[in-house]
Amino acid sequence: MKEIPLQTEVKPAKRLKAASLAKTRKRSDYFWAYLMIAPTMLGLAIFYLWPIIQNFYFSFTEWGSFGQYEWTGLDNYKRMLEDATLLQSFKNTGIYIIFTVPIGIFLSIIIAVLLNQNIKGKSVYRTLYFLPVITMPAAIAMVWKWLYNADYGLLNYLLSLIGIKGPQWVTDPHIALYSVIAVAIWSGIGYNMVIFLSGLQGIPKMYYEAAEIDGAGPVTVFFKITLPLLSPVIFFVTIMSLIGAFQVFDLIFMMIGKGSTALESTQSIVYLFYQHAFVLNDKGYAAAIAVLLLIVILIITAIQMVLQKKWVHYD
Amino acid sequence: MRKWLIMLLTVVLGLLGLAGCSDSDKASSDAKDGKVEITYGIWDKKQLPAIEDIIKLFNEKHPNIKVKTEITPYGQYFQKLETAATGGALPDVLWMNGAHVTQYAEGKVILPLSDMAKKDNYSLDNYPKSLIDLYTVDGKVYGIPKDYDTIGFWYNKKIFDDAGVAYPDETWDWTKLKETAKQLTNKDKGVWGFASTIANQEGYYNFIWQNGGYVISKDGKKAGFDDPKTVEALKFYTSFIKEGLSPTQAQMTETAASELFSSGKVAMMLDGPWMVPEYKKNPDLNVTVLPKGETRATAIHGLSNVIAANTKHKDAAWKFVQFLGSKEAAEIYAKTGTVIPAFNGAQDTWVKSVPSLNLQAFIDASEYSVPLPNAKSTGEIWQYEVDILKKAWSQEESIEDAAKELTKKANEALSK
Numbered sequence: 001m002k003e004i005p006l007q008t009e010v011k012p013a014k015r016l017k018a019a020s021l022a023k024t025r026k027r028s029d030y031f032w033a034y035l036m037i038a039p040t041m042l043g044l045a046i047f048y049l050w051p052i053i054q055n056f057y058f059s060f061t062e063w064g065s066f067g068q069y070e071w072t073g074l075d076n077y078k079r080m081l082e083d084a085t086l087l088q089s090f091k092n093t094g095i096y097i098i099f100t101v102p103i104g105i106f107l108s109i110i111i112a113v114l115l116n117q118n119i120k121g122k123s124v125y126r127t128l129y130f131l132p133v134i135t136m137p138a139a140i141a142m143v144w145k146w147l148y149n150a151d152y153g154l155l156n157y158l159l160s161l162i163g164i165k166g167p168q169w170v171t172d173p174h175i176a177l178y179s180v181i182a183v184a185i186w187s188g189i190g191y192n193m194v195i196f197l198s199g200l201q202g203i204p205k206m207y208y209e210a211a212e213i214d215g216a217g218p219v220t221v222f223f224k225i226t227l228p229l230l231s232p233v234i235f236f237v238t239i240m241s242l243i244g245a246f247q248v249f250d251l252i253f254m255m256i257g258k259g260s261t262a263l264e265s266t267q268s269i270v271y272l273f274y275q276h277a278f279v280l281n282d283k284g285y286a287a288a289i290a291v292l293l294l295i296v297i298l299i300i301t302a303i304q305m306v307l308q309k310k311w312v313h314y315d
Numbered sequence: 316m317r318k319w320l321i322m323l324l325t326v327v328l329g330l331l332g333l334a335g336c337s338d339s340d341k342a343s344s345d346a347k348d349g350k351v352e353i354t355y356g357i358w359d360k361k362q363l364p365a366i367e368d369i370i371k372l373f374n375e376k377h378p379n380i381k382v383k384t385e386i387t388p389y390g391q392y393f394q395k396l397e398t399a400a401t402g403g404a405l406p407d408v409l410w411m412n413g414a415h416v417t418q419y420a421e422g423k424v425i426l427p428l429s430d431m432a433k434k435d436n437y438s439l440d441n442y443p444k445s446l447i448d449l450y451t452v453d454g455k456v457y458g459i460p461k462d463y464d465t466i467g468f469w470y471n472k473k474i475f476d477d478a479g480v481a482y483p484d485e486t487w488d489w490t491k492l493k494e495t496a497k498q499l500t501n502k503d504k505g506v507w508g509f510a511s512t513i514a515n516q517e518g519y520y521n522f523i524w525q526n527g528g529y530v531i532s533k534d535g536k537k538a539g540f541d542d543p544k545t546v547e548a549l550k551f552y553t554s555f556i557k558e559g560l561s562p563t564q565a566q567m568t569e570t571a572a573s574e575l576f577s578s579g580k581v582a583m584m585l586d587g588p589w590m591v592p593e594y595k596k597n598p599d600l601n602v603t604v605l606p607k608g609e610t611r612a613t614a615i616h617g618l619s620n621v622i623a624a625n626t627k628h629k630d631a632a633w634k635f636v637q638f639l640g641s642k643e644a645a646e647i648y649a650k651t652g653t654v655i656p657a658f659n660g661a662q663d664t665w666v667k668s669v670p671s672l673n674l675q676a677f678i679d680a681s682e683y684s685v686p687l688p689n690a691k692s693t694g695e696i697w698q699y700e701v702d703i704l705k706k707a708w709s710q711e712e713s714i715e716d717a718a719k720e721l722t723k724k725a726n727e728a729l730s731k
Contacts (some may be wrong), residue, residue, distance in 0.1 A: 064420040067401035149569050151505070171565035258390065259513055259701050260568045261709040278394040279698055 052294075058287035069284065076288035086289065088264060089272045092177060096268060097245040099181045100188065105237055108189045112196035113226065126197070130190035137187070141254030144183045145170060148255075170255055176262035180251050188244075192237050199233030200226070231312045239304055246297050249274060269293050340451060351628045352381040355405030358392040361592045365653040369644045373635060376509075378632045382408075393694060400424040405623035407632040411458050413449045413616055413686070414693035420452035421691065422532055426622045427455035431633055442640075442657045443681075446617045454596070458619025460639035460657035462648060464587045465613045466517050466605060473599040474499055474506060474582040483583070487524075487606035489551060492583075496560040499582040510572040510584040511552050511561040513708050515700060516614045516687060517587050524549040524685045525608030535690035538725035540718045548608070549714050553707060564708040570628035576600075588677045591652050595669045604676045615684030617657055692728035699724045 013167065057077055061069040080086055111129060115122050132140060147154050148169035156166030169179040206224050227234075249270040256266050267275070269289065277286035357366065363384065370382045385406055387395050393415055399405045405424065419425045428514055432439060439447055442460040450458035468483060478499050483492075496508030512518045520530060528545030531538055539545050555561035562575060573590060575581045577597050585605065586594075594600045605613050620639045622632045638644055645656035652668035655677060666674045687693075699721055707717035 066397070066424055145569075151566060151570060168565050168569065171568050212467055257568065259705055260563075261565050261705060261711070278398065280695065281397055 012299070055287045055290055058284055059291045061284045061287075062249055063281060063283040065281070073282065076285045078293065079285060080288060085264070085267075086269075086272060089267050089269050092266055093246060093248065093268045095177060096181055096248055097242065099178070100184045100245050100248075101238065101241045104185045104241060105164050105192060105234065107185065108232070108236070108237075109196055111189060112193045112200055113222065115193070116197060116200045126193075129193055132187040133190040135187075137250040140183065140187050141251050144179075145255050148179055161253035171260055173262045173265040176256060177266045180255055180266060183255070184245075184248065184251055188241070192241065195237055196230065196233060199230050201228045211279075219263050228313045232314055235308050235312045236305075239301060242300065242304075243297055246270075246293065246300075326620055350379050350381060351631045352383060352567055353408060353626070353628050353631050354383045354385050354406040355635070356385045356387065356392075356396070356409035357387040358387055358410060359589060361390075361589065362372060362653050365647055365651045368647050368651070369639065372640045372643060372647070376638070377631075377634060378420060380628075380635065382635060400623075403625045404454075405625065407623055407626040407633055408620055409623065410618050411450070411621040412618055413689040414424070414697060416450050416457055416619075416621075417452050417689055417691040418553055418694060420455075422456045424624050425457055426626075426629070427457055428459065428622065428633075428636070429454075429456045430455065430627075435633075435637070437637055441642075441659050443617075443659065445615065445686055446657055448621070449617065449686060450621075452620045458621045459636050461618045461620050461639060462654035463615060463657050463681075464655060465619030465677050466585050466587055467602040467676050467680070468583065468605045469576065469586050469590075469594065469600060469602045470583045471576065471579055471581070471599050472601055473579065477691050483603050483606070485604050489606060489608050492606045496555060496583065497558075500560045502559075503578060507562050507575070507581050508560045508583060509555045510567065510576060510581045511555045511708070512567060512572045513564065513701060513705055514585075515697065516616060517585050518561050519549055519552045519704075520614045520687070521585060521605055521612060521683075522552045524609065524612035524614070525605070525610055526551075527609050527716050531688040531690050531693070531696075531725075533600070535688070536729060538696065538722045538729060539724040540649055540725065541715075546718050549672070549704075549707070549718065553714065556708065557710065564705060578723065588655050588674070591654075591669060591672065591674070595652065596671060601671070602673055602676050604680050611683040613680040613684050614687055615681060616687040619657075690729060692725075692731060695728045696725045699728070 058069070060071060060073055062072045062075065063069045076256075115126055116128070119125075150156055150166065150168040150171065153169070155169065159166040167175050170176050203226065207229070208221065211221050211225055247270050248268045252266055252268055252271050253274070256263055260266075270293070272287050273289045273293070276282040276289065328417065355366075355370075357363075363386065366384060370384075373382065374380070392410075396405065396409070396415075396419075400419070400422070402620070409418065409423070416425075425510040431437070439456060439459075443463065446460040446463055447456060450456055450460065458532035468487075470483055472482065475580070478501075480495055480498050492509070499508035500506065515530075523530060523545045526544050526548035528542045528548050530545070540549075556563055562570075562572065562581065567575070572581060572584055573586065573593070576584050576586075577594060577600065579597075579599065594602075605611070620636045622629070622636060626632050640658065642658055645658035645661035646664060648654050648656040649661045649664035650668055652665065652674075655662055655665050662678055666676070666678060688696075703717050703721045703724065707714045
């Protein structure tokens with residue numbers, strides 16, 4: 001992500017200091033800076049960088065029981081080309097992303113803008129919208145699974161009151177993915193909303209005052225002022241939600257589950273990875289899937305980086 | 316000055332973190348006051364009360380060995396074990412089933428117990444021979460049998476009474492089962508006659524064997540899912556779903572068949588004695604022997620306690636395993652009606668533990684029982700069974716096609 005440039009003010013008085021002093025000063029500053037970030041960097045290296053390198057290596061191996069493996073070269077990648085399940089899981093993940101990311105961002109912007117107004121009890125509303133974020137995903141999935149239950153669930157009961165026979169929300173292969181998407185959007189709104197709220201509060205009031213004097217209506221204000229000035233935040237949220245959506249696992253694992261008839265039409269890339277890595281103990285192939293996913297995410301993020309020049313405004 | 320302070324703090328915090336890691340390692344391996352702690356990995360929460368009683372009794376004899384139980388639901392149990400075994404972090408003592416014992420024994424992650432048993436004069440004759448055989452790999456015993464289970468035919472008396480149908484008994488066969496399922500299915504009330512669960516041990520395996528089919532050949536080299544007799548049995552078992560006499564696969568995914576059964580939505584189903592603690596809560600439920608097909612057959616299987624090869628407390632773990640296999644432990648299992656203890660002679664206590672249920676059916680069934688397969692790849696094949704057969708259960712694919720695909724996958728796994 002591109003850093004939002006910070007405006008650092010340099011006081012004129014400081015500039016006048018002797019140049020040599022500044023040089024040694026600088027070096028010692030670097031030393032301290034590196035020392036300060038060392039613990040984090042170390043953690044990053046041990047828990048992220050090293051596993052990524054190892055994972056890359058394992059993607060060229062085949063695993064037996066209990067950690068034995070042998071080098072098989074490109075076999076795993078060749079196998080991928082013929083794996084229809086993998087293709088299907090990419091398709092499922094794609095559908096999931098296409099729905100959750102734009103709808104999620106759209107809804108959270110709307111809610112953030114509404115909750116940024118001076119309305120009564122807005123902190124109560126903010127809390128309500130944020131609650132799903134602090135709830136365990138497993139708990140959310142379990143509760144929704146019960147709400148969705150075709151025969152005894154609340155949702156279909158309510159539908160039956162108005163004479164509609166509700167579908168099998170989580171076991172019908174044509175519907176299940178969308179049921180998961182709905183829960184994902186619902187549970188993700190709060191988090192994005194908070195980021196957008198802070199973004200909104202960072203927009204200087206004077207723009208709105210100027211717009212008011214010029215006689216702009218609320219819609220014009222939203223599209224001409226709020227949206228452009230919020231664009232760096234939207235960009236940030238888009239990238240993060242996209243990466244998050246690519247890695248969707250928990251909701252599908254909890255809500256759909258193993259014996260389900262809808263598993264094929266809902267399993268995501270990471271679910272497939274889990275299946276190969278931990279259920280079938282096919283860790284080499286799983287590592288190859290992880291590498292593929294990494295490459296796809298990298299490419300898509302890079303594309304976003306290029307495209308952002310066209311729509312993101314930094315003040 | 317302030318920089319130094321922050322720096323110092325960082326270093327101290329970092330060290331604390333590191334110390335934290337090593338400290339916990341020490342605590343579990345160090346026996347300062349002669350106390351050791353061992354972990355016991357299990358998957359069935361329903362057995363926990365009985366196990367706690369057993370541990371209490373064990374501690375009266377061995378106050379220095381503290382036992383900590385670790386429950387992992389069965390769905391994730393072997394996945395977690397596999398990862399734990401790879402990382403050398405298995406519980407000291409753990410439950411094992413027949414499907415995985417060969418894999419774990421050959422992978423050298425569990426200890427052979429024969430020599431220790433011989434040294435301590437611990438008799439293995441106290442258990443049914445079939446169970447000892449199940450846990451014998453290359454002539455060495457790896458597990459001390461804990462319990463065993465045959466499969467019973469459970470039914471809801473109330474649904475039978477309402478429909479005015481006689482309760483099932485040992486004279487029943489497949490035709491009678493189908494007939495009665497038709498009589499008991501009541502769409503208006505939302506009651507199904509039977510539940511064709513996608514379970515192997517407490518489901519289609521029994522029908523396969525009753526029909527003269529097979530799952531894995533005796534030499535462990537070939538899968539028999541596409542055997543005509545097997546296919547015929549699978550067809551009969553799933554015909555209940557097709558004819559609307561059983562909840563659909565989707566419905567049983569949404570609400571487990573056992574829940575539908577215990578809440579009076581399903582009249583009959585197959586299930587094991589491990590469900591006794593659950594089903595005894597509903598006074599309408601009872602159990603009898605399975606209806607017969609061409610022959611009588613039921614799956615038999617039993618769990619055992621094994622010791623992890625990398626345990627740091629081999630002696631303590633072995634003492635605990637011996638106690639778990641003792642008559643005293645068996646009595647607790649029996650009295651509480653938790654499971655059928657493997658210890659010879661303790662079964663009678665178990666039968667009497669829940670007077671409202673005809674538990675003798677499970678003991679009677681052991682006469683014609685067929686052991687579950689224990690070839691090395693059985694655990695893997697079980698995964699394929701669910702993945703592939705569910706397509707046939709949900710009527711997306713014919714039984715023949717699913718059986719063919721499954722046989723291919725299973726044969727690949729067996730040849731590994």
